[in-house]
Amino acid sequence: MKQRKLRKLNLKKKANSNRVILSLVSLVLGFMVAFSFRLTQDEGDNSKGLTDRQWEQQLRLRNELNEQEQKNRELQKELHAKQEKVRNIETNLSKEAQVFFNMAEDAEKYRMFLGKVKVSGEGVKVTLADGEYNSKEENINNYLVHEHHVFKVINELYISGAAAIAINGQRIAHNSYILCTGPVITVDGYQHPAPFEITAIGDPNILSSALNITGGVKDQLVNDQIVFTLEEMKDIKMEPILGN
Template sequence: MNKRELMKIKMKKKLKVKGNHVIFSLVFLVLGYIIAFSYHVTKSEGENTAITGKQWDRDLELRNQLVDLEKKNLTLQKELHEKQEQVREIENELSQEAQVYFNLAEDAEKLRMYLGKIDVKGQGVEVTLSDGAYNPDEENINNYIVHEQHVFKVINELYISGASAIAINGQRLTHNSYILCNGPVIEIDGYQHPAPFVISAIGDAEVLSSALNLTGGVKDSLVNENIQFTLEEKAEVIMEPLLQAS
């Protein structure tokens, strides 16, 4: 074998060795890349897992806080409901008290009215009793003069018919008023009044008027006794407070 052939053989061996080195280099390079990539992926997954764990802990904490807030909210709602019920009870008591006070004030006003402490007004009637026309043939002058019994007839009929208040010549009567005849005048609770006598009454005007105008009733009786009788229905009758006798 000559030198040239030997050199060719040596060149082939060297080329073969270099080719093997290149292949191994590529293999190790790929292997290193795979190992590096795996390490990076593993590290990233570990970091992601750690972050997810922190988030989970945070979410759990927030969830627990939310549960606590819901419990507190429920407690506050119950307290609010209880307070509202207490307010309703107080309002109901106040309304009842207000109604009681209103009723008391109304009753007091009615009592003042019945006692004659305040003015009263309402529909009613007005009856006027006057002495009869003078008759020279009549020997007894008392036969055509208005006496207390004539006034009593009208007053009693008015009370029976539902009159709530009565006055004579503007003077209110009470449950214990007295009327006396003193010559040409009548005395009411110590105050004298001359004829004609105007008897005012508060009540249902139609009822009072019908009661006085009954056939054979008060009006006919007084007319037969020579008393001049006039009756007028009033839309409004006003009476002043009672007088206090000195």
């Protein structure tokens, strides 16, 4: 009887002990669950805050990029405007350079025409000689070269583009004068006997064609009993006119 009561008492104590242990376990589990939930919530909040900061940073960078692109577009417009300005300046300079080149070229032509500079180049040589005298003719002057014959050749050469002309090596200028005195002609005070060699610097083909044209200068002089000889020259040199 006593043993049965003792056994019941032990069982009761054991049950109470199990109840206490179960309560402790439940308490620990509850704490762990609560802590885990809180930890998860904190981590979620932290994750959400980090995403916001990233978004703000991305938005800021995007705005900065847009601003930079806008500045780049403005700089490109400015660059295009300056490039257009440079092109306009280059065009104007090119035109001015062409004008200056033309002026320099014209000035050189005028200096050559005035006899201020030494010149050389290809051209032609025209020789005018007195015709063979016919004793049956009363007037010998009909067979002589006169100044108007020389003038015809010179004028035709200038019209055809001759840059410089000389008579018997004496260069003539824009204000030169030619006079005929019997069998000789006087050029700017210097006398020259026949035959008269007229040299001209220019395109030999053009000069020759102009003189040889049918009914032109050559035919007219030949009809006047003048011996006319034309020769194309590779190199003609003329010194500047001194004291002019």
